[in-house]
Amino acid sequence: MLLLEAMGTTLAMTAIGCVLGFLIAFVIVFLRQTPGLWALPIRFLAICYVEVFRRIPFLVVIYLVLFFIRSIVSEVSLFTIAVVAICIYSTAYTADIIRGGFESVSRQQIEAARAMNFSRWQTLMNVIVPQSWPVILPPAVAFAISFIKDTALVSQVGVFELTFRGKELNNEGFSALLVFGTIAFLYFLMSYPLSRWGRWLEQRLASSPSQRSKQRLRPAYSP
Amino acid sequence: MHHLQVKDLSSAYGPLTVLKGVNFTLAKGETAALIGPSGSGKSTVLRVLMGLNKPTGGEVLIDGAALDYSRPASVRAARERMAIVFQQYNLFQNMSVLRNVTIAPVKIKGRPRKEVEAEAERLLSKVGLADKHHAYPDELSGGQQQRVAIARALALRPQILLLDEVTSALDPELVNEVLDTIRGLAADGMTMLIVSHEMAFVREVATKVVMMDEGLVVEQGPPEQIFGAPKTDRAREFVGKILRH
Numbered sequence: 439m440l441l442l443e444a445m446g447t448t449l450a451m452t453a454i455g456c457v458l459g460f461l462i463a464f465v466i467v468f469l470r471q472t473p474g475l476w477a478l479p480i481r482f483l484a485i486c487y488v489e490v491f492r493r494i495p496f497l498v499v500i501y502l503v504l505f506f507i508r509s510i511v512s513e514v515s516l517f518t519i520a521v522v523a524i525c526i527y528s529t530a531y532t533a534d535i536i537r538g539g540f541e542s543v544s545r546q547q548i549e550a551a552r553a554m555n556f557s558r559w560q561t562l563m564n565v566i567v568p569q570s571w572p573v574i575l576p577p578a579v580a581f582a583i584s585f586i587k588d589t590a591l592v593s594q595v596g597v598f599e600l601t602f603r604g605k606e607l608n609n610e611g612f613s614a615l616l617v618f619g620t621i622a623f624l625y626f627l628m629s630y631p632l633s634r635w636g637r638w639l640e641q642r643l644a645s646s647p648s649q650r651s652k653q654r655l656r657p658a659y660s661p
Numbered sequence: 662m663h664h665l666q667v668k669d670l671s672s673a674y675g676p677l678t679v680l681k682g683v684n685f686t687l688a689k690g691e692t693a694a695l696i697g698p699s700g701s702g703k704s705t706v707l708r709v710l711m712g713l714n715k716p717t718g719g720e721v722l723i724d725g726a727a728l729d730y731s732r733p734a735s736v737r738a739a740r741e742r743m744a745i746v747f748q749q750y751n752l753f754q755n756m757s758v759l760r761n762v763t764i765a766p767v768k769i770k771g772r773p774r775k776e777v778e779a780e781a782e783r784l785l786s787k788v789g790l791a792d793k794h795h796a797y798p799d800e801l802s803g804g805q806q807q808r809v810a811i812a813r814a815l816a817l818r819p820q821i822l823l824l825d826e827v828t829s830a831l832d833p834e835l836v837n838e839v840l841d842t843i844r845g846l847a848a849d850g851m852t853m854l855i856v857s858h859e860m861a862f863v864r865e866v867a868t869k870v871v872m873m874d875e876g877l878v879v880e881q882g883p884p885e886q887i888f889g890a891p892k893t894d895r896a897r898e899f900v901g902k903i904l905r906h
Contacts, residue, residue, distance in 0.1 A: 552713065553711050554765040554817065569754060
């Protein structure tokens with residue numbers, strides 16, 4: 439029961455951190471691609487964020503977040519700290535995935551939108567995002583799934599996630615092999631269905647919009 | 662007053678000057694063709710008019726009012742009055758034919774969706790694609806995609822339609838279906854500026870021919886003059902070469 443609860447914590451941390459990270463990464467990429475001289479500092483900061491946080495080990499990010507937040511506000515839960523750390527880290531990684539996706543959309547598509555007076559935001563939401571989705575989503579999902587395992591590192595600061603519970607049970611006298619064997623199985627149980635779903639998503643997105651449209655229109659049962 | 666006036670227009674790609682002072686005018690309802698060898702700057706003229714390339718000098722006037730391409734509001738105004746059809750169609754691959762045609766009038770111009778859809782259906786019928794509303798670009802032939810692109814441009818209700826080598830990416834058997842559509846537009850009195858290598862078509866449809874070479878207008882006049890009795894040596898040489906083939 440304790441392990442299931444810890445499993446829920448692990449999944450919740452990963453899901454909240456990665457989804458928030460993805461949304462923030464989206465904004466960062468948008469800012470990074472802002473044209474014009476006036477946006478130079480914005481572009482610089484966006485690039486710095488991605489380049490810096492991609493090169494720092496996740497454990498260091500966790501400690502940085504822990505001590506930084508605790509120095510400002512003392513009453514913050516470890517769960518929140520873990521989510522913030524995951525969010526910061528996943529933002530940096532997914533920003534590069536999103537940027538690659540946006541850049542995969544041909545220049546002609548963007549010019550067609552500009553010629554019709556689409557704003558930058560309208561071009562992004564109507565043309566770039568729908569076309570880059572198939573490029574962005576599979577690696578972003580793969581990153582989030584692999585991150586489920588990396589969240590084990592937040593046990594270092596005492597978050598009651600799966601690995602931390604394992605350590606506790608082991609300290610209480612349970613066999614280390616049994617405890618960590620069970621934990622390894624639970625990590626597999628969380629990751630495997632999600633990675634299958636990721637693969638299904640990849641295959642589905644690899645088809646063209648016209649094929650996807652036909653799949654949507656196909657009746658669920660045909661005699 | 663000229664509907665469109667291009668005065669001493671110049672433009673560059675980095676250090677390479679592509680337009681070196683282009684001058685021509687277009688009257689309402691006129692179909693002008695920009696001709697000339699590859700690299701002479703014909704497509705760049707259209708791109709500058711649409712604000713896709715920045716001019717480095719000169720002036721563009723629509724109905725006597727100058728457009729300042731350094732101001733976003735002025736570029737938007739230019740794009741409200743002109744629409745372009747690209748050589749590679751540039752249809753949005755993630756949208757159906759109907760949505761390709763309706764998205765800008767609905768989302769950008771804020772016109773009622775029902776009204777725009779009715780107009781889009783009329784335009785698609787006009788270009789012979791009444792049965793392709795729900796198809797996606799990758800399900801259409803090049804000629805069909807180009808006709809959708811023309812319908813999409815017309816849905817913007819432009820005062821001037823710019824056509825950039827709209828048949829050069831098409832298989833020969835698909836060229837005529839697009840040219841027929843343009844013939845129809847010319848007959849309807851649409852003001853058009855066409856970049857084309859289809860000289861027989863230019864001779865037939867254009868009311869004015871502007872010949873360019875190395876970023877300059879070499880000669881302009883009615884097709885009979887340009888193709889029959891060109892006044893400049895360069896125009897004579899160019900026309901001589903193309904008419905031999």
